[in-house]
Amino acid sequence: MSIIEKFRKFGITVGEMRKALIIVDVQNDFCEGGALAVSHASEIIKPINQLILSNKYSLIVATQDWHPANHISFKINNPTTGIWPAHCVQNTEGAKLHSNLDITRIDAIIKKGENPQIDSYSGFYDNDKINKTGLEKILFKDNIQAVDIVGLALDYCVRFTAEDALLLGFTTTILIDYTKAIAPDAPKALAGIIDKRINLKYGMLK
Ligand SMILES: [Zn+2]
Secondary structure: OOHHHHHHHOOOOOOOOOEEEEEEOOEHHHOOOOOOOOOOHHHHHHHHHHHHOOOOOOEEEEEEEOEOOOOOOEOOOOOOOOOEOOOOEOOOHHHOEOOOOOHHHOOEEEEEOOOOOOOOOOOOEOOOOOOEOOHHHHHHHOOOOEEEEEEEOHHHHHHHHHHHHHHOOOEEEEEEEEEEOOOOOHHHHHHHHOOOOOEEEOOOOO
């Protein structure tokens, strides 16, 4: 454990906080025309690119939903409990990060949802919280103390990623206007249900 990690354990911040940007699932299938399209999703890509180029972050990580074709969350595989259309199937066009996303300065791409038997909304773990994706390890290795989270979709993968980040001890902020949600009222509803220690920041960062 590094000195910074020891301090962080006791809630002490040393110097300037090292902050990471986590870009959740900005993939073709979640954008307009995709298998599980989120309305107006592609509108957040340009603002996210501006964040990437802003020098605000010590580390920039993107997550990528990456399911085998027999994934349990797909209705077609599991008509009783599968709730999603087949999406982000490994090595398909739909699973690719959107081509307008500037990946040149992204330090790591973390794949999630690879186990056919369980879904993975969070960028940190499968939904059973047993299998880790490796995101936590990358953040700790870089002595990151705070994370800003953006991407798709606010009410699922962004939310669950933020909740895990908080539990892991990171100062956690969701940049609401750099996300889009599946449920139209999610940006409002989320404020009432999400842990109050997660900062919800509105507007564009200067
Ligand atoms: Zn998925």
